[in-house]
Amino acid sequence: MASARPLSQPVFTLMQLxxxxxxxxxxxDIGAQRSGKTHELIQELIDLSIRVPGSRxxxxxxxxxxxxxxxxxxxxxxxxxxxxxDHNRQxxxxxxxxxxxxxxxTAEKPxxxxxxxxxxxxxxxxxxxxELAYINCAIATNVRHGTLRISSNVPEPFHSGxxxxxxxxxxxxSDSNAFVRVFPTWSNTAVxxxxxxDPKILELERILPPDIFARRIGADMRVLTGLVYPEFDPMRxxxxxxxxGKCCASIDPAYKxxxxxxxxxxxxxxxxxxxxxxxxxxxxPDIVSIVANYPIKPEFAVYDSADPGxxxxxxxxxxxxxxxxxxxxxxxxxxxxVKTWFHQNRIHICKRCEKMTWELQRYAFHAKxxxxxxxxxxxxxxxxxxxxxxxxxxxxxxxxxxHIQVPMPRIELGQEPGHVWD
Numbered sequence: 001m002a003s004a005r006p007l008s009q010p011v012f013t014l015m016q017l018x019x020x021x022x023x024x025x026x027x028x029d030i031g032a033q034r035s036g037k038t039h040e041l042i043q044e045l046i047d048l049s050i051r052v053p054g055s056r057x058x059x060x061x062x063x064x065x066x067x068x069x070x071x072x073x074x075x076x077x078x079x080x081x082x083x084x085x086d087h088n089r090q091x092x093x094x095x096x097x098x099x100x101x102x103x104x105x106t107a108e109k110p111x112x113x114x115x116x117x118x119x120x121x122x123x124x125x126x127x128x129x130x131e132l133a134y135i136n137c138a139i140a141t142n143v144r145h146g147t148l149r150i151s152s153n154v155p156e157p158f159h160s161g162x163x164x165x166x167x168x169x170x171x172x173x174s175d176s177n178a179f180v181r182v183f184p185t186w187s188n189t190a191v192x193x194x195x196x197x198d199p200k201i202l203e204l205e206r207i208l209p210p211d212i213f214a215r216r217i218g219a220d221m222r223v224l225t226g227l228v229y230p231e232f233d234p235m236r237x238x239x240x241x242x243x244x245g246k247c248c249a250s251i252d253p254a255y256k257x258x259x260x261x262x263x264x265x266x267x268x269x270x271x272x273x274x275x276x277x278x279x280x281x282x283x284x285p286d287i288v289s290i291v292a293n294y295p296i297k298p299e300f301a302v303y304d305s306a307d308p309g310x311x312x313x314x315x316x317x318x319x320x321x322x323x324x325x326x327x328x329x330x331x332x333x334x335x336x337x338v339k340t341w342f343h344q345n346r347i348h349i350c351k352r353c354e355k356m357t358w359e360l361q362r363y364a365f366h367a368k369x370x371x372x373x374x375x376x377x378x379x380x381x382x383x384x385x386x387x388x389x390x391x392x393x394x395x396x397x398x399x400x401x402x403h404i405q406v407p408m409p410r411i412e413l414g415q416e417p418g419h420v421w422d
Contacts, residue, residue: 015187016040025141026178028150028169032219036188037151041122042074044149048120049100050083056144057120060105060113060137062128067104070124074102107133117143127155131164154215156332169221184219209343212336228335228363228372228380231342238357242274242350247296249319250386251287251303252378253310260378261290262356263298266390271341272348278355278379284310292317302386324385325392332370334384337391347387355379 012020019029019040031037041059048055059074061067075087078094086095092104105113107129113121113136121137123129134150141148155162172178185192185201192198205213209231214220244265252260259282263275277290287310291301298319303310305323314321325334341347349356356379363380364373372380 012040012043013187013189015183018181020044022179022181024147024177024179025145026148026172026175028152028172028178028180029183030152030154030169030181030219030221031183031187032185032217033153034188034191035183035185035219036190037183038070038124041124041149041151042070042077045074045102045120045122046078046081046083046096049078049094049096049102050098052100052119053098055098055100055119056116057100057102058105058113058116058118058122058137058140059102060107060121060123060129060133062107062125064106064108066125066128067106071104110136113137114139116140117146119144119146120149121146122149122151124151126150126152127159127161127165129161131161134161134164134168154219154221156215156336159329166221182219182221185217209339212339226364227361228365229339229342229360231339232360233342234357234361236345237342237348238351239272239348240351242272242348244272244274244296247294247298248386249291249294249298249301250382251291251301251310252382252385253282253284253287253304253307254378255282258378259287260355260382261287262353262379262382262386263294263296264386270346270348271387271390272350273353273356273383274350276353276355276379284313288313288317288319292319302382302389304382304385322389324382325388330388331372331384334388335372338384338387341387341391347383353379356383 013036015031016036016039019027019037020043029037045057045059048057059067059070061070071092074094078096083096087093088095094102103116107113107123110130110133113133118140121140123134123137126134137150138148140146150165150168152161152165155165169180172180184196185204186194186196186198189195192201194201201217204217208217211230242265244263245267246265248264248266250262250264254260258278258280261277262273265272265274282290284307291298291314300320300322301314302322302324303314305311305326308323311321311323338347349360351357359376359379362376365371366373
């Protein structure tokens with residue numbers, strides 16, 4: 001299906017106009033935040049419903065909460081143009097006076113997407129959709145030789161569509177029947193008239209870690225390789241000494257190799273690792289004894305949720321225990337939070353914590369993926385778990401943290417059981 005001009009062409013930015021004029025049957029629009037891609041997609045759906053009698057279109061998104069504002073926008077725009085002849089709210093179908101149909105479909109039930117033979121299928125917010133939704137959207141365009149439009153922000157590694165979007169992005173760049181566009185945020189000159197040098201863009205560049213800015217604002221699809229935490233700077237983040245006022249602990253038991261236990265000072269804003277135990281072949285009772293008998297009693301300890309028995313033993317010893325966050329994408333989510341905290345200078349490491357510093361300078365991604373290499377990562381794992389717990393607490397109550405009143409004796413940091421390594 002080749003595109004033609006609308007009855008009344010909307011006002012577009014140059015980026016939106018490029019999307020509008022594309023004639024390829026397979027199109028992928030990778031746009032950063034607020035790049036304006038969704039506005040153009042809605043205009044194209046409306047235009048087709050007017051221009052081609054009996055046309056059929058899908059607008060597909062990840063779920064109804066994400067799609068509802070877009071459905072409201074579509075209804076308002078069609079009503080303003082006087083072309084909304086019928087709106088079946090139960091089936092989420094809009095029909096113009098020329099019998100051009102637009103139906104909203106959710107990727108939560110991707111098997112339902114194959115129901116029509118379509119002239120145009122839009123898969124929006126595609127990084128949040130499973131691959132089966134993409135496959136079924138492609139099937140829905142086969143009979144009428146329709147157009148498949150995939151639109152997405154740059155996928156984060158923990159998004160459900162990360163793998164398939166990355167693969168399709170690479171494949172379609174060499175496919176003569178496909179067209180791939182990448183639009184950074186500043187290409188939307190309606191919002192950022194200064195383009196790349198717009199003050200709002202420069203401010204985002206200042207406050208965001210470089211890789212997050214490149215991905216979310218610059219629409220950079222290149223796979224990250226190399227160090228997981230290039231933001232970690234020993235000159236900036238390693239401090240000569242630390243004098244904790246309060247103590248918390250984080251534990252990676254790693255029973256078959258090195259167990260990592262770190263003691264931190266958390267003042268509500270900045271986290272400082274001030275002592276460490278890095279030792280092999282520690283049992284649960286060994287770990288509990290080290291934490292419970294530490295000269296400054298930890299207010300709480302974060303432990304690997306894969307070992308609930310360790311949590312129970314810590315509780316029995318009088319140490320409130322918090323399991324590490326788990327779930328799909330939790331590692332990548334935690335990495336992004338730690339990267340941001342390093343960028344904001346919210347993590348400090350006492351020079352006594354030599355093993356943590358050593359790991360952070362070596363913790364790396366696999367060469368062709370964003371999966372960290374599972375070597376020399378014990379301290380990095382428990383640092384990530386603790387930061388995720390603290391960040392989640394901040395999200396719930398910005399000024400509140402886990403707080404248990406206990407006496408805080410001052411100690412000399414050279415005392416055992418700290419900084420013990422094989």
